Amino acid sequence: MAESVYDVIMRRRSVRSFLDTPVEEEKVQQLLDAAIQAPSGGNIQPISIIRIEKPESRDKLAKLAVNQPWVAKAPLCLLFCIDFHRTGKWAQAEGASYGGEKALMSFLLAYADVFCSAENAVLCATSLGLGTVYIGMVLAAMTEIRSEFGLPDKVVPVVALCVGYPKKIPAGITKLPKAAMVHSERYEEKSPEELKQLYREKYGDLTADVKKYFERTYQEALEMEEQSRPGFTDKVARLMARMEVGNAAQLLFKMRYPDEAMKRMGESIIKSLREAGIECL
Numbered sequence: 001m002a003e004s005v006y007d008v009i010m011r012r013r014s015v016r017s018f019l020d021t022p023v024e025e026e027k028v029q030q031l032l033d034a035a036i037q038a039p040s041g042g043n044i045q046p047i048s049i050i051r052i053e054k055p056e057s058r059d060k061l062a063k064l065a066v067n068q069p070w071v072a073k074a075p076l077c078l079l080f081c082i083d084f085h086r087t088g089k090w091a092q093a094e095g096a097s098y099g100g101e102k103a104l105m106s107f108l109l110a111y112a113d114v115f116c117s118a119e120n121a122v123l124c125a126t127s128l129g130l131g132t133v134y135i136g137m138v139l140a141a142m143t144e145i146r147s148e149f150g151l152p153d154k155v156v157p158v159v160a161l162c163v164g165y166p167k168k169i170p171a172g173i174t175k176l177p178k179a180a181m182v183h184s185e186r187y188e189e190k191s192p193e194e195l196k197q198l199y200r201e202k203y204g205d206l207t208a209d210v211k212k213y214f215e216r217t218y219q220e221a222l223e224m225e226e227q228s229r230p231g232f233t234d235k236v237a238r239l240m241a242r243m244e245v246g247n248a249a250q251l252l253f254k255m256r257y258p259d260e261a262m263k264r265m266g267e268s269i270i271k272s273l274r275e276a277g278i279e280c281l
Contacts, residue, residue, distance in 0.1 A: 008127045013173055015131025016070040016223040018164035023076045027128050034124035038116040041109035046087045046100055047117055050079040050149055060148055064141040069228040074162035080118050082110045084154040101154045104280040114158045131166035134159055140265055142272035153277035174202045174216050203248035210237040217248050
């Protein structure tokens, strides 16, 4: 019996440990077909996908994406970009005017299009026995990545997708219960205590066994330790103790994604977008 789409979605995992086995061209084409078939605002499809397979190119991308080792080790990376350059060039050739880079609405639609396209590829990969993981830090190295991979003005990288045959797959991944995210007709406000309980269902409580806790809250740390930085989780645990991190919210927003750092990164991304000819921000 064929596997249902629901079952594929429910067993999808972020895979960061890959075999050296190349992905067959037939399967790569299926991933690309799935990505191209994704919904798109107005069916305009202002997206380009860069195939990155050469080891030296993957190494460069890994270094630019804050040295995430799985980027270099995955046999295939797909770099998903907003492409207002091609769309505008086509419009001009047909006697029309298109300025998606000047309109916030066009940018937001294109941004959503990219992730619809990428997620189609993710689910297709899962159905084919492949593993994937998103790499969002390409945004932080936008200017360098545009230069390295020859992206013209009005083409900006949004996310990369590492693809390959899994060496191992995380046993499970916790998500919020429906009660936290689904509302009936109108937004339903939760009390602080209700929210604490709902998020504890997802993350659990911090215990002395930090590695076990990281299986639910920080899988990247476990893979970083195994693949490139021995002792990494112990280092993180010491930092957590020093910063008095005692739960998942503090781990996320006090240590991993603090407000000031995220604000600075956002300002840098806006600067890079403007340098690339994206004028709407």
